Amino acid sequence: MPVSTEHPHSVSKLPMSAKVYINGKFFDPQDATISVFDHGLLYGDGIFEGLRIYNGKVFRLEQHIRRLYDSAKAIHLKIPLSPAEMTDACVESVKQSGYTDGYIRLVVTRGAGTLGLGPERTENPQTIIIVDKIKLYPQEFYDNGLEIITASTIRNHPGALSPQIKSLNYLNNIMAKIEASKAGCLEALMLNHKGEVAECTADNIFIVRNGNLLTPPTDAGILEGVTREVVLELAKDGGIPAFEKTLTRHDVYVADECFMTGTAAEVIGVVKVDDREIGDGKPGPITRKLKSLFQQLTMG
Numbered sequence: 001m002p003v004s005t006e007h008p009h010s011v012s013k014l015p016m017s018a019k020v021y022i023n024g025k026f027f028d029p030q031d032a033t034i035s036v037f038d039h040g041l042l043y044g045d046g047i048f049e050g051l052r053i054y055n056g057k058v059f060r061l062e063q064h065i066r067r068l069y070d071s072a073k074a075i076h077l078k079i080p081l082s083p084a085e086m087t088d089a090c091v092e093s094v095k096q097s098g099y100t101d102g103y104i105r106l107v108v109t110r111g112a113g114t115l116g117l118g119p120e121r122t123e124n125p126q127t128i129i130i131v132d133k134i135k136l137y138p139q140e141f142y143d144n145g146l147e148i149i150t151a152s153t154i155r156n157h158p159g160a161l162s163p164q165i166k167s168l169n170y171l172n173n174i175m176a177k178i179e180a181s182k183a184g185c186l187e188a189l190m191l192n193h194k195g196e197v198a199e200c201t202a203d204n205i206f207i208v209r210n211g212n213l214l215t216p217p218t219d220a221g222i223l224e225g226v227t228r229e230v231v232l233e234l235a236k237d238g239g240i241p242a243f244e245k246t247l248t249r250h251d252v253y254v255a256d257e258c259f260m261t262g263t264a265a266e267v268i269g270v271v272k273v274d275d276r277e278i279g280d281g282k283p284g285p286i287t288r289k290l291k292s293l294f295q296q297l298t299m300g
């Protein structure tokens with residue numbers, strides 16, 4: 001077989017302007033590489049965060065850093081930086097990128113080591129910070145809402161791998177995302193092992209029923225979204241009664257409104273679930289109010 005001498009990362013889809021932080025140094029995207037022996041690649045052994053930059057400021061940086069260190073603790077991963085140093089590294093990465101609006105992907109892998117699962121085979125966890133642009137959905141979906149399906153793939157059983165850990169192993173969510181895409185949808189609702197509503201593949205879910213805002217509790221087996229927390233606060237401040245409540249698919253089908261929240265997606269209406277129209281088939285008034293309050297917050 002002919003051997004290519006081309007740089008393995010000369011891929012046209014790489015962002016051109018961004019700089020990538022790896023262990024304290026900045027690289028151009030095509031030079032930002034780590035070992036193929038990294039257990040983050042070999043076993044999904046590592047953790048990550050996704051953050052947003054609005055108007056030059058990192059949104060809810062403290063909450064994301066806390067969740068990163070919580071995830072690390074849960075998987076026995078010692079991050080080489082202190083939370084304060086990690087915070088500074090994120091801020092510096094944003095500065096280096098020159099972006100005033102964008103997305104940060106913060107990754108900590110177990111590091112390179114010999115083959116075999118054991119973390120003791122590795123050394124030097126790798127800290128990676130990518131600053132890039134993101135646009136998850138076309139604008140029309142923010143205006144008109146999304147259609148989703150319920151995936152047959154259930155969310156990870158908390159007794160197997162807690163969905164509270166934002167680990168590098170996202171296959172559970174990716175399997176559900178593939179189901180969504182095969183059904184012609186951009187997102188999928190995931191149930192837990194008890195058949196209750198958990199969350200979407202990369203977003204938390206909310207419904208509105210009789211003026212009450214409802215979202216599944218942590219013990220439904222969800223990632224405790226930073227955006228979810230912000231939306232619950234905004235509801236409280238805006239006089240919208242909001243509760244964490246165990247939800248079934250039926251609750252979603254008969255909801256007056258439904259929307260998803262996430263760092264990348266922000267607040268986005270859901271107007272059809274498993275071919276059932278939600279409410280009148282348009283993003284409802286409480287969804288629109290919370291979306292607008294959220295936007296105001298990000299405009300700071």
Ligand code: PMP
Nearest residue numbers: 202203204223225226227262263
């Ligand atoms: N659930 C899952 C599975 C996620 O990956 C995410 C993050 N994309 C969320 C919910 C939303 O969390 P956040 O608001 O912190 O981005």
